[in-house]
Amino acid sequence: MKKLIALLGAVTLTASSASLVVACGNTTVPEYDNFAKLANATRPTLNDNNEIEQKGSTLVYYIGAEDNLSSLSFEYALKKSVGLDESASLDDAFEKLNESNSSTNDFAGKFKGIGDTFTANNVNGDDALRLVETNVTYNKKKDLWYFENQTDLSIFSAEATGTKIEMHGTTVDTVGDLWTDKATKKILNDWIKPSIARMVYANIDKHNQSWDKTKDKEQIKKVNDEINSRTEAIKNSKGPLFLIIRNGEFVGYLEGFEAYNQVKKDGDNPDLGKSDYKENDLINNFINGMQSVVHTKDIMTKTYKTDNTNYNLNSTASNQWKWQNWDNWVIRDSKTSSESGESYSYNLNKY
Numbered sequence: 581m582k583k584l585i586a587l588l589g590a591v592t593l594t595a596s597s598a599s600l601v602v603a604c605g606n607t608t609v610p611e612y613d614n615f616a617k618l619a620n621a622t623r624p625t626l627n628d629n630n631e632i633e634q635k636g637s638t639l640v641y642y643i644g645a646e647d648n649l650s651s652l653s654f655e656y657a658l659k660k661s662v663g664l665d666e667s668a669s670l671d672d673a674f675e676k677l678n679e680s681n682s683s684t685n686d687f688a689g690k691f692k693g694i695g696d697t698f699t700a701n702n703v704n705g706d707d708a709l710r711l712v713e714t715n716v717t718y719n720k721k722k723d724l725w726y727f728e729n730q731t732d733l734s735i736f737s738a739e740a741t742g743t744k745i746e747m748h749g750t751t752v753d754t755v756g757d758l759w760t761d762k763a764t765k766k767i768l769n770d771w772i773k774p775s776i777a778r779m780v781y782a783n784i785d786k787h788n789q790s791w792d793k794t795k796d797k798e799q800i801k802k803v804n805d806e807i808n809s810r811t812e813a814i815k816n817s818k819g820p821l822f823l824i825i826r827n828g829e830f831v832g833y834l835e836g837f838e839a840y841n842q843v844k845k846d847g848d849n850p851d852l853g854k855s856d857y858k859e860n861d862l863i864n865n866f867i868n869g870m871q872s873v874v875h876t877k878d879i880m881t882k883t884y885k886t887d888n889t890n891y892n893l894n895s896t897a898s899n900q901w902k903w904q905n906w907d908n909w910v911i912r913d914s915k916t917s918s919e920s921g922e923s924y925s926y927n928l929n930k931y
Contacts, residue, residue: 611763623828635742636827642749695743705877707736727793818909832891869901
């Protein structure tokens with residue numbers, strides 16, 4: 581984000597004073613707009629005959645911090661895996677990864693192959709059998725989400741799910757900005773929360789007439805309390821974070837990555853970054869963990885059960901998502917070891 585801000589600053593300096601006023605009044609958030617475009621593009625679509633026109637896809641969206649060693653380590657490993665130098669941009673690394681195909685035996689090939697394996701296991705699970713496309717509306721005055729309607733589209737069926745998988749992402753300045761940065765805050769409130777509302781209502785049986793989802797005030801309030809609780813629970817996440825979007829809806833996230841010695845600098849906490857870069861960290865831990873999540877055919881049904889508000893999918897990754905030297909989302913010069921298991925104190929001096 582710093583690079584983007586610097587670029588925008590350079591453009592502003594060359595603009596006239598009149599243009600400068602307009603630029604300052606621009607409330608768009610490019611990082612959010614980019615995320616929303618990518619996430620919405622994963623949604624399956626129907627033609628005029630209500631047949632699948634475009635299959636859904638999967639998006640893995642990375643959020644790291646510029647002062648976090650585990651974030652820097654993932655970016656280092658990603659660039660190495662696609663043959664780029666450390667100086668390359670994160671966007672360039674994602675572009676090379678997404679341009680790859682599953683025929684290669686490296687990280688890029690295996691990542692793209694996650695979608696192909698999904699086809700080989702092309703059977704319907706609980707998500708496909710129980711969940712249909714659900715539309716909701718938000719009443720700003722009442723601060724309530726309301727059920728609008730449901731269609732006959734089984735949005736998580738094998739028929740509606742394609743093999744395409746891509747990774748994109750962004751970074752925040754510091755670990756404390758994870759959900760307070762302008763872009764990530766909008767991602768949570770303007771995209772993830774509406775998805776949560778759709779999925780909570782979708783998990784109420786389509787044919788359940790025990791209460792009117794459009795008029796029962798007490799039950800609607802109860803559903804909205806759940807939606808709010810779920811959204812708040814996501815703020816407990818730690819990075820580096822990998823949000824998973826499938827077929828236009830929020831699945832959950834995986835958190836953590838190794839902290840490599842190769843990205844350390846003078847002044848960093850000596851207790852962090854104890855491991856050396858290994859190519860297999862991406863090929864084994866990352867791919868196997870991610871694949872376990874993406875291939876779970878009842879993950880939406882389980883995640884959106886009323887008694888479960890946990891979106892952390894680390895445990896769902898079949899013990900594959902293990903990072904022995906994850907820094908636990910602390911600032912790189914934190915004066916408290918990530919291994920202590922205690923609350924962290926931070927040196928907030930920026931680099």
